[in-house]
Amino acid sequence: MIQYFKNVWSGFSSSLVGMHITFKHLFVKKVTIQYPDQRFDLPQNARNRLKLTMSRCNGCNSCVVACPVNCILVETVRVSPDDPHQEVHDNGKPRIMWVTKYEIDFAKCCYCGLCMQACPTDAINHTTEYEYSEYDRNKLYYKFQTLTPEQVTEKERLLAEFKAKDKDKDCKTTAAKADPKPTKPDQAEK
Amino acid sequence: MESTNFVWDLMGRNLGGVLIVISLPLFFVLLYALIAILAELKISAWIQERLGPMRTGPWGILQPVAEVIKLLQKEDITPDQSSKLLYNLAPFIIFTGAYAAFAVIPFSEAFVPADINLGLFYVFAIGSISAMGIVMGGWASNNKYSLMGAMRSVSQLISYEIPAAMAILSVVVLASSMNMQEISRAQGGGFWNWYIFGGPGTWTKIWVVPFTFGLTIIYFIASLAETNRVPFDIPEGESELVAGFHTEYSGMKFAMFFFAEYANMFVVAAVLTTIFLGGWNSPFGDFMQGPWWGSFWFILKSFVVVLFQIWIRWTLPRFRVDQLMYVGWKVLLPLSFVCFMAISLFVMLK
Amino acid sequence: MSEKKRLDLEYSQLDSDRMRINVGPQHPSTHGVLRLEVEVDGEIVTEVVPHLGYLHRSFEKHCESMTYQQIIPYIDRMDYISAMNSEWPYVMALEKMLDIKVPEKVEYLRVIVAELNRIANHQIAVATFGLDAGAFTPFLFYFRDREFIIWILEKLSGARLLYNYFRVGGMAADIYNGFREDCLSVIEKVRKTNAEVMDLLIYNRIFIQRTANVGILTPDVAINYACSGPVLRGSGVAYDLRRNEPYSIYDRFDFDIPVGKGEVGVVGDCWNRNMVRMHEMEQSCRIIEQALEQMPMEGDVKANVPRRIKVPKSEVYMRAENPKGEVGFYVVGNGTDKPERLKARGASFVNLSVIPEISKGYMFADLILILGSIDIVLGEVDR
Numbered sequence: 001m002i003q004y005f006k007n008v009w010s011g012f013s014s015s016l017v018g019m020h021i022t023f024k025h026l027f028v029k030k031v032t033i034q035y036p037d038q039r040f041d042l043p044q045n046a047r048n049r050l051k052l053t054m055s056r057c058n059g060c061n062s063c064v065v066a067c068p069v070n071c072i073l074v075e076t077v078r079v080s081p082d083d084p085h086q087e088v089h090d091n092g093k094p095r096i097m098w099v100t101k102y103e104i105d106f107a108k109c110c111y112c113g114l115c116m117q118a119c120p121t122d123a124i125n126h127t128t129e130y131e132y133s134e135y136d137r138n139k140l141y142y143k144f145q146t147l148t149p150e151q152v153t154e155k156e157r158l159l160a161e162f163k164a165k166d167k168d169k170d171c172k173t174t175a176a177k178a179d180p181k182p183t184k185p186d187q188a189e190k
Numbered sequence: 191m192e193s194t195n196f197v198w199d200l201m202g203r204n205l206g207g208v209l210i211v212i213s214l215p216l217f218f219v220l221l222y223a224l225i226a227i228l229a230e231l232k233i234s235a236w237i238q239e240r241l242g243p244m245r246t247g248p249w250g251i252l253q254p255v256a257e258v259i260k261l262l263q264k265e266d267i268t269p270d271q272s273s274k275l276l277y278n279l280a281p282f283i284i285f286t287g288a289y290a291a292f293a294v295i296p297f298s299e300a301f302v303p304a305d306i307n308l309g310l311f312y313v314f315a316i317g318s319i320s321a322m323g324i325v326m327g328g329w330a331s332n333n334k335y336s337l338m339g340a341m342r343s344v345s346q347l348i349s350y351e352i353p354a355a356m357a358i359l360s361v362v363v364l365a366s367s368m369n370m371q372e373i374s375r376a377q378g379g380g381f382w383n384w385y386i387f388g389g390p391g392t393w394t395k396i397w398v399v400p401f402t403f404g405l406t407i408i409y410f411i412a413s414l415a416e417t418n419r420v421p422f423d424i425p426e427g428e429s430e431l432v433a434g435f436h437t438e439y440s441g442m443k444f445a446m447f448f449f450a451e452y453a454n455m456f457v458v459a460a461v462l463t464t465i466f467l468g469g470w471n472s473p474f475g476d477f478m479q480g481p482w483w484g485s486f487w488f489i490l491k492s493f494v495v496v497l498f499q500i501w502i503r504w505t506l507p508r509f510r511v512d513q514l515m516y517v518g519w520k521v522l523l524p525l526s527f528v529c530f531m532a533i534s535l536f537v538m539l540k
Numbered sequence: 541m542s543e544k545k546r547l548d549l550e551y552s553q554l555d556s557d558r559m560r561i562n563v564g565p566q567h568p569s570t571h572g573v574l575r576l577e578v579e580v581d582g583e584i585v586t587e588v589v590p591h592l593g594y595l596h597r598s599f600e601k602h603c604e605s606m607t608y609q610q611i612i613p614y615i616d617r618m619d620y621i622s623a624m625n626s627e628w629p630y631v632m633a634l635e636k637m638l639d640i641k642v643p644e645k646v647e648y649l650r651v652i653v654a655e656l657n658r659i660a661n662h663q664i665a666v667a668t669f670g671l672d673a674g675a676f677t678p679f680l681f682y683f684r685d686r687e688f689i690i691w692i693l694e695k696l697s698g699a700r701l702l703y704n705y706f707r708v709g710g711m712a713a714d715i716y717n718g719f720r721e722d723c724l725s726v727i728e729k730v731r732k733t734n735a736e737v738m739d740l741l742i743y744n745r746i747f748i749q750r751t752a753n754v755g756i757l758t759p760d761v762a763i764n765y766a767c768s769g770p771v772l773r774g775s776g777v778a779y780d781l782r783r784n785e786p787y788s789i790y791d792r793f794d795f796d797i798p799v800g801k802g803e804v805g806v807v808g809d810c811w812n813r814n815m816v817r818m819h820e821m822e823q824s825c826r827i828i829e830q831a832l833e834q835m836p837m838e839g840d841v842k843a844n845v846p847r848r849i850k851v852p853k854s855e856v857y858m859r860a861e862n863p864k865g866e867v868g869f870y871v872v873g874n875g876t877d878k879p880e881r882l883k884a885r886g887a888s889f890v891n892l893s894v895i896p897e898i899s900k901g902y903m904f905a906d907l908i909l910i911l912g913s914i915d916i917v918l919g920e921v922d923r
Contacts, residue, residue, distance in 0.1 A: 011745035032241040047698040068610035112613035238680035508674030
């Protein structure tokens, strides 16, 4: 009998304790951030949308290798020495590869930051930009290349011409030089 | 004032007058439901240190309107395997049950839609209609969750009506009337004359005060259960039954359930106000007393009770179905009987 | 227990049909895409069959075609509530295979982020458990506080939830200025909220009625089902890998292993399991305080590790105490930069298997609470 009244009382009093706590919280300063008007400052290392600085990218393919979800697509063409249009990287070295295609599918990207870590020239970076939702998934397919398709065919033609000329000149040296592609993983390893 | 309904005085008892009398509480319910929904949103937010709705209208005050418009636009789904007639009828029955109780609510000295002698009895009888609506809706949905919710709901409503009835009976004993206007009138002259403090009388009433105070709390708890509010919201306990008896409802029919819930909250708050908190009487005797002030006091007191219901909702966890029965039958019922006996004894010896 | 027996007796005398209810995969309180096939007799649960696999992403097979570094983001997605803790045993396994000694500072940093993440995980566990019981307010109190922990972890790693912060032989980034102060202020907030929730929820009579004496898991059943973490400790078995098999530098800290004491109800019920989590938050706070004091603030956070990790032909099983229980990674290397086989032991998966055993005979509403008290995350159950 006493236990019964104790139970009833503890049920009643513990509810009152809870109500007291919630009542106190009615008048506490609120923590809501009214999002589009107020924003939360993200830390500088926050991993959101990727940004590519084309003047730094040397087309080494390390980011493609590092990416766990294969969302980066890179295609390169070797710079022909005969090309009148020569470029210099941000770090002062001459460009060896034209990056004819650098495409990131943000619908696939998992924002792990491994590409950023793998990049030897600091060309690809996560930014704090996070408001880029789209209604159409295709619009999340970002193309970072700066060359137009016409320029790309031009570069390819120049390289082919140069190779043909080179081949005529000396078969032996071209064979030693081999294809430009196998050099890429070596670069990545360094 | 002679009459208890100012509309009769102004218009006479004709069709126009009747229509106005019917529609006045309806407008009030709709307006009140919007305010109560906003209060629910805002109070829950403040308790949880949030701001609540802020972007619909200034300070978010148009949020309930936006929600009603959203519900109106939504697709009205009737499940294929449901019992169509009962399924479509249930929300209206529930709302009718909630709204019909407004017929005897004494809003003011000068306005009670129907001044009948069995007012309290009528509120109780009509209140059970919503149980029928719930069981209809739950059964007709042809959904296991709905069925379980409906079963729980009905058993809950029936069990909690008894302690609530005991609380009301005690007041009937004290006031020797079931007319809600009479009961209100009896409590005039200051808050110490309210039935929560034993009703009008000399200082000898002091030993009945604990019992009437306890009865107020008992009635309040029972009313929470009758309106399916936390901690007694197991019929719609979302963590296990998804949404209970109205799982399958959408659009306007869901809005009817929603409105009915809020209307019911006001009905039980109004009954509590009338029988324990002095009805339309000013708490300070003749100060601010009168027909217009009366409606102000009545609505204010009822709204405070509604705010209490909201406050409790955001504090407590919910009971389990067997514990709910335990509280109803083994705690509230014996305690309300004890209080009832004590009050009857007091009235006999007086 | 007597309550349950009484109910059993009462209901056994009724002649009633049984009803099969499908709980999930879309249900508000299955904590993800779990499906439970429940057979109820009125309100009494007679049979529970969990159906898994709605979130199966083929994690283990996937790992075989990825380099060791690329696996870490996938591990984050296993137990996404406590990603830091899950990354740790995997990284430790590789370090053991490659025989790498990580710097002292890294060890301390790992302990701190893991314990911060443990607090965040337990906050979610207790909060959602309260939500299952119908208490909404503690849920948001905890989410408010968890935000501060996530804020620290975001400043460290750059992400809010899927950190990808651990590296083989180190961490991805160094600590920032004011890290120590941030941690200490968070600890203060955690303690304050815990004290408040104790009054508001844990010792509330209704909550006790709902959770005490419900879902009793006896120690022998817990051990037989290989339960771990708070589920095991809630049954009174003081088994914690941080103490029983100290990995990293856990032997340097002074902390207690909270076990279910049966303060309310009996040992092994939902209330005690939940209470273990409340106490563990406090113990994590203690560990963080000690680690912050001992941690060398200078120095690099990376050991000398080749950029492309090639693991020799070997196999290692490494386990660690996660907030949800014991998480282990069995890695088989084959001399290349990709694992031959990787097997993960998910704590939630093992703990979930005990549900049919302990939820029979309780009410339908209790089943939800028992599920909540086990604290599963479906990413780890299905992998």
